[in-house]
Amino acid sequence: MMRNQRPLTQHPAAPFAETEIENIEILLLLQAIYKRWGYDFRDYAPASFKRRIQRILGIEKVATVSALQERLLRDVSLMQRFINQVTVSVTSMYRDPTFYKAFRNIAIPLLKLRPALRIWIAGCASGEEVYSLAILLREEGLFDRASIYVTDINQAALDTARNGIYPLEKMQEYTGNYQAAGGKAEFSEYYQAGHGSVVMRADLSKNIIWAQHNLVIDASFNEFDLLLCRNVLIYFNTRLQARVHHLIYDSLVNDGVLVLGRNESLQLTPHESCFQALDSYEKIYRRVR
Amino acid sequence: MTHPRLIVIGTSLGGMDALRVLFGMLPANLPAALAIVIHRNKVETGHLLPMLNRLCKLPVTFPSDKEIIKQGCVYIAPPDYHLLIEDGHFAFSVDEQVNNARPSIDVLFESAADAGGADVTGIVLTGMGHDGARGLAAIKRCGGSALVQSPGEAAASSMPLAVLAAVPGVRVCTLEEMGAWFSRMTSPVAIKDLQ
Numbered sequence: 001m002m003r004n005q006r007p008l009t010q011h012p013a014a015p016f017a018e019t020e021i022e023n024i025e026i027l028l029l030l031q032a033i034y035k036r037w038g039y040d041f042r043d044y045a046p047a048s049f050k051r052r053i054q055r056i057l058g059i060e061k062v063a064t065v066s067a068l069q070e071r072l073l074r075d076v077s078l079m080q081r082f083i084n085q086v087t088v089s090v091t092s093m094y095r096d097p098t099f100y101k102a103f104r105n106i107a108i109p110l111l112k113l114r115p116a117l118r119i120w121i122a123g124c125a126s127g128e129e130v131y132s133l134a135i136l137l138r139e140e141g142l143f144d145r146a147s148i149y150v151t152d153i154n155q156a157a158l159d160t161a162r163n164g165i166y167p168l169e170k171m172q173e174y175t176g177n178y179q180a181a182g183g184k185a186e187f188s189e190y191y192q193a194g195h196g197s198v199v200m201r202a203d204l205s206k207n208i209i210w211a212q213h214n215l216v217i218d219a220s221f222n223e224f225d226l227l228l229c230r231n232v233l234i235y236f237n238t239r240l241q242a243r244v245h246h247l248i249y250d251s252l253v254n255d256g257v258l259v260l261g262r263n264e265s266l267q268l269t270p271h272e273s274c275f276q277a278l279d280s281y282e283k284i285y286r287r288v289r
Numbered sequence: 290m291t292h293p294r295l296i297v298i299g300t301s302l303g304g305m306d307a308l309r310v311l312f313g314m315l316p317a318n319l320p321a322a323l324a325i326v327i328h329r330n331k332v333e334t335g336h337l338l339p340m341l342n343r344l345c346k347l348p349v350t351f352p353s354d355k356e357i358i359k360q361g362c363v364y365i366a367p368p369d370y371h372l373l374i375e376d377g378h379f380a381f382s383v384d385e386q387v388n389n390a391r392p393s394i395d396v397l398f399e400s401a402a403d404a405g406g407a408d409v410t411g412i413v414l415t416g417m418g419h420d421g422a423r424g425l426a427a428i429k430r431c432g433g434s435a436l437v438q439s440p441g442e443a444a445a446s447s448m449p450l451a452v453l454a455a456v457p458g459v460r461v462c463t464l465e466e467m468g469a470w471f472s473r474m475t476s477p478v479a480i481k482d483l484q
Contacts, residue, residue, distance in 0.1 A: 019403055019431055047373035047400040048382035090385050234354045234381040263354045263381050
């Protein structure tokens with residue numbers, strides 16, 4: 001956006017200007033990355049994206065965004081690290097336990113009516129919620145008829161998810177989440193504990209197909225009975241959200257179930273009227289047309 | 290800048306009691322929106338909003354992603370998400386904790402400073418730790434107003450003391466004085482002399 005030219009003496013003084021300058025630098029960085037590498041972050045939500053950039057400045061020990069841009073244009077290995085850092089997401093087993101409980105009560109009975117289940121987990125991050133769902137489906141007798149497609153833009157996260165190795169110290173918290181989510185067994189039955197870490201049981205991933213997929217540019221690749229896209233859209237601006245909502249709509253069978261993150265919603269999206277809320281607090285929807 | 294004047298508040302230990310007092314003094318015609326981070330348990334019990342709504346004349350809600358910020362509304366950061374301000378609306382992230390907290394006061398305050406500049410007032414109330422100090426400094430630096438509860442009055446003084454160390458020129462107030470400050474916001478001539 002162009003600002004009307006005004007005398008240089010009337011521009012804001014140094015401290016505040018620093019914030020404005022960084023915003024200009026980020027705008028330019030996003031264009032540079034798009035032109036040089038084809039990755040398009042221009043429609044990411046600016047506030048959280050800025051924090052991630054600032055974090056990368058610290059990790060890479062670079063003083064300004066402009067200096068980062070200069071290096072990113074030339075250094076492919078830095079660009080690879082940048083992609084992994086800027087698209088990294090954090091999650092946990094049974095994040096928002098009440099969601100999993102509601103999902104068990106509301107969505108599972110509908111899914112049980114289907115002879116086969118195609119499931120897409122879009123934006124799996126480090127995979128904790130993939131195993132959470134796999135365990136839940138197993139306990140409900142649905143796992144054997146499910147094919148679960150798990151995708152993320154971030155290859156490093158996808159590798160972590162596929163490996164299914166998590167810190168042992170987290171298991172106490174996760175066990176609490178599992179119980180609060182309505183788990184029917186002992187959570188420790190689902191992993192093997194080693195030195196400082198646990199490995200999720202191999203049979204939990206036997207019906208899972210792992211693949212890199214970028215919601216920003218890639219197309220729909222199948223029709224699914226269940227699509228989970230939790231806490232992914234919050235990182236996009238409303239324009240990109242509209243695009244992804246279209247992709248989501250295209251990827252669901254009629255009567256298919258959609259799950260969004262707790263603070264996300266279908267309100268004011270292009271396909272709002274095509275969905276019925278099964279639980280408007282936990283953001284569980286059914287495609288009705 | 291398209292959103293109304295914004296007051297951002299951060300608190301942890303002792304915060305519910307402090308908010309109870311502050312809410313009691315909020316004028317019904319407050320010409321601003323409030324966004325509040327309270328450190329607390331990850332799992333939402335469902336009691337918080339009904340309780341806060343009983344204490345407050347203004348409507349208290351959890352905002353949704355990209356929800357437009359409206360004058361006269363009180364917004365509470367929902368558990369286990371960072372709440373951020375963008376141009377005229379809310380945004381969220383599930384990035385790692387900041388200062389061992391999610392929601393983090395610094396994350397809310399720094400994004401508010403960035404989006405709102407001089408139209409933002411930041412307030413740090415009672416609490417343990419130092420979350421909010423860095424964010425309040427950012428608000429001040431970007432031309433906004435910075436208030437902190439007097440450490441002597443605060444149930445837990447470490448958060449206010451961290452602010453005093455990090456934010457030169459911060460206004461130290463009792464809750465009573467903050468209430469008077471809110472009331473004066475409603476009079477049309479007052480805004481400048483509150484800075």
